[in-house]
Amino acid sequence: MTIIKKIPDKLGQHALCAGCGHGIVIRLIQEVLQELGQADNQIAVVGVGCICTATSALKVDRFQAAHGRACATAEGIKRVRPNVVVYTYQGDGDAYTIGIAESLNAAYRNENITMISINNTNFGMTGGQMSWTTLPGQKTETSVNGRDCELTGLPFHFPEMVANSQGFHVAYAARGTVNDVKSINQTKRMIRNAFEAQLNGEGFSVVEVLTACPTNWHMTPQQCQERISTSVESEYPVGEFKKRG
């Protein structure tokens, strides 16, 4: 009996909710780094959020950043360890609502790090509060009548922003989903591009991934998939906004 497909060596088990999309992205990162021969040459800088219930799955060198500060921390690590693959793993609340200054500074300076941000349109860990990425009209713990964009601003598009704004010259910016085999494979190719950009010294790379949060969306995993492929993807298009040069 030969094993032809198994989870990457650096992957352990986690305590995420049933149907949570984080688990798939965590696996894809380790698959890519193993395929690139970097499994033993990585430092993960994790934000504060549901990833904290999954750090047992990351059997790699890892640093728990202060809330929102993962990009700044990763930059520091990369500058003193330029040959190690350094990446952040952050929720949308950590990466944008709370940590936008650090995230934008890293992108603006084209720091040679990779940012993986998980957009589940809310603050998962703390019980489903509104985030910058919450959809218009979406009910959350802090937008009980639905998000009012007049009052709270419009949904936030980080990959588009760093790809298209004057003054930014990032290496790679993309958005994927992990809704089915096709989109999972596409997102894996995006993550591979992001890490290859870093290995080639091209600068800042970001992949945002749209994921399901069944617990806080109060939906079954299957209903979450339906919501992602309809309303979430129509607000947050999947694709590469800055391709590698």
Place this chain on the structure above:
Amino acid sequence: MSKKIIINTAVCKGCGYCVAACPKKALSMSADFNPAGYHFTVVDEKACIGCGTCYTVCPDYVYSVVEE
């Protein structure tokens, strides 16, 4: 040589992504619970072709594929 899957039922949380994605409808959810308190998947070995779709969509690292 035929391919088959191995299911680590102990870590399954019963989300059902694989049951819906399996192209051969070879997976179903057990009525029993695993020690963590979740329903887990079972495979119809005659129907399964070992394509690994379940591995790809699984958020909980339940599946591996072997050849024998």
